[in-house]
Every structure is written in C-alpha cells, then in structure tokens.
Amino acid sequence: MMRLPYLLLIFLAATPTFGREIAFPPISGYIPPLDHNRAQQQILNGNDDGAGLFQEYTPFAGLTTFANLPFVHCLGEGEVERYDIAILGAPFDTGTTARPGARFGPGGIRQGSRRISPDAAWSVYTGENTFLSWAKIVDCGDAPLTFLDNTIALKQLDYSHKKIVGRKANSTEYTTPRILTLGGDHTTTLSALRSTFQAWGAVSVIHFDSHIDTWDPEVLGGGISHYAGVNHGTFLHIAHEEGLILNNSMHAGIRAPVIRKKGDIRNDLRCGFEMVTARELDRIGTDGVIRKLKDRVAGTRAVYISVDIDVLDPAYAPATGTAEVGGWTTRELLTILDGLAGLPVIGADVVEVAPAYDNVGETTVLAAAEVAHSLLTLMVKQPVG
Ligand SMILES: *[C@@H]1O[C@H](CO)[C@@H](O)[C@H](O)[C@H]1NC(C)=O
Ligand SMILES: *[C@@H]1O[C@H](CO)[C@@H](O)[C@H](O)[C@H]1NC(C)=O
Ligand SMILES: [Mn+2]
16 A cells, blocks of 8 residues: 555655746756665665665766756757757867967866756856746767868868758757857857858857957958958957957957057957947946947847956956956856846857866856856857847
8 A cells, every 4th residue: 555655655756847837957967866765675685785865866966067057969860869059169269369279168167067957057146047038958078170271271260150050950949050169269250150141141259359350351460361361359350340340349348458559459340340448347336338339239039158268367267368357257257247138149159268278167168167057057048049
C-alpha cells in the first residue's frame, strides 16, 4: 500500500525540475540533488561503489561550453538540433595592430563562464533567469578558420555566421536565430554584421570600445594592400562602406587618441557614429550614458551591440590587445548594458579578449563572461525576428 506514493516521491526527488517551471533544462541542474534514499541504502547495504552517489552533472565536470549550455554542431550538414540564440567563437587575431592572442578568446571566455549555470542564474537585480526563458540558447563551438590567411579566414567566418543565422529557430514565433559571437579580434564583427544584414538589413550599432574603429584603411593599414586595410581598427569603416550599418550608430567609452587631428572624427561622423567618451560617465553617470545610447538608436528596428573588452579599464580587463587606461569598471559597464533592456538586439559580441595577458585570478575572462551574459539577457528580453 505504501509502495506507490513512496516510489512517486523518489521519482519526484530525482527529477531535477521538481517544484519549478523550467521550460528548457539544457542540463539536469547546477548541482542536481542526489537521490538520498538510494544513496543511503546503497551505503548501508555495503554497496557503496558510487553508483548511488552518481550526479549526472556538476559545474566543473564534462567539457567546457559557455555557461554550461549544451553544445550543438550548428555548422554541421543537414538538420541539427534547433536553437534561438547561438554562441559562436571566432578564433581570429591576425587583424590586430598591437598584442595578438585573441584567437584564444572564445576558450578563455568559456573558462570564465564556468560558474554561470542555467539552473543557478537567477538575477538578484531582476529576479529573472536568462537561460530559462522562451529562448533556447546553445553553444555552437568555434568557427573553423585558417590562421594563415586573413582574407580566407574572414570569408570562412562570414560563411559560418550566415549558416547559423540561416537555420530555422526553435521558436515558431521568432523564426530567425541570433548569434552572440565570442572574439577574436574586432575584425570578426565585420562577418557578424554581414550576416545580420542578410537577415535584418542595415542595423544601428552600439559600439563599446576605447577606440573608434572607423579608421580609413588608408590611415590604419597604410594603403599597402586591401588585405592589410581590413583590420580591427577599420572594420566599422568597411561596414559603413558595405552599407551594413545605419547612420544613427553610437560609440561608448571612447578614450584612445585619434591619428589625424580632424580627419578621423570627420570620417567617424560620415560613417554614422556619435560618441560618449569614457570620462563623460563622470559627469552624467550610468543613467546619463544609458539615456544617450537609447535616444540615439530610438525607433530603430534592429540594434547590434559590440563590446570590445578594452572599453574596461586595464585594471578590470588587462587581457586585451590594445589596452587604454582611464576606462570604465566592470560594474559600470554591466549597469549600462542592463540599462539597454528593451532595444531590439539582433546580434552582439564580446571581442578582443586575449587570455595570455590575464592574471591568475582570471579578471578579464570573468568580466567578459558576465558581459556576454548581459548581452544574452538583452536578446532574450526583446524577442525579434
Ligand atoms: C523548442 O521547441 C520545442 C518545440 O516547439 C518546444 O517544445 C520547446 O519549448 C522549445 N524550447 C524552448 C527553450 O523554447
Ligand atoms: C540618416 O540618413 C537618413 C537618410 O538615409 C537621413 O534622413 C537622416 O537625417 C540621417 N541621420 C543622421 C543622424 O545623419
Ligand atoms: Mn575595437
């Protein structure tokens, strides 16, 4: 008589989603509960070979994906498991003008994200959990890119982006999947913007960076070759030339000097940008920065957010190619990003993370992982497509 309810109880206790509505448990739990009855019985019976102590999943077990999300071979042939938001690594760093190393950024950011886990990601600020929403978020791994030829590598990255955006989303309502790219140097954003153009047309860009990155290839690259002109300081100029971005785009956190006294800023405006400088934050605060960014892109159908980790001060992000002092703190950046909730973010990235220059406390990759988390939250909060 007692057996049935007892079995039911064990069944419920062993079901990780018990007691909570979980739309999509990609894994069985941050630290899923042991089946205590079973474990105790096994130990009492002298049968403590560990089978009763088995946990399907703990945060540092298995292979490292971003935020412990499931891996999907999004670039494979034929049908694959569907997704709404895809994490894609872009291991490319030969478009950088200073320290290389961002080809290891995707792996570094994943490493920094190991304690972010879908079943334990309830925000104390919003009470929400980005990973347990309408959106199915997966990690597609890294795009396979040659490291010997920039032109070919970027074409390979273009192809990877278009393939991932070209699949049918899991949601039947929002049918175009979106990508969060883990860079890679900033050149990789060009491929992302080419794919968002394919799906959504020209987009407004909110560009967090200490540098403007709209340099004319003749100025940054020297006009030596077309190949040399496509780099992490010119990609926004090229994106403008290709018609990928709208003229109500905006930089945030700028502080690095320009090369030409007037020409660079004139060209920047021509490319469709205005800016909030790094020190402006001291006068107008995070609310003021958020307002400026939102006002600038107001009414736009599609916003792309690119975060160069060098927008942070080197104290908060030493592991980057072209560090500039006098930047924002991690908390300030996260507050500003979260303040952009409601914008139709159709794609985003975190780039220029070069883990070789990080410290033993993993300061930069931890920051980059949390920035990526905030970007995912923006994408989830405003479904599009
Ligand atoms: C994915 O799609 C299936 C089938 O439509 C649906 O049942 C499931 O809830 C979706 N997953 C998420 C996380 O929305
Ligand atoms: C952007 O371009 C449109 C036409 O394409 C023009 O009407 C508008 O004034 C421009 N806005 C800015 C801020 O330059
Ligand atoms: Mn940059």
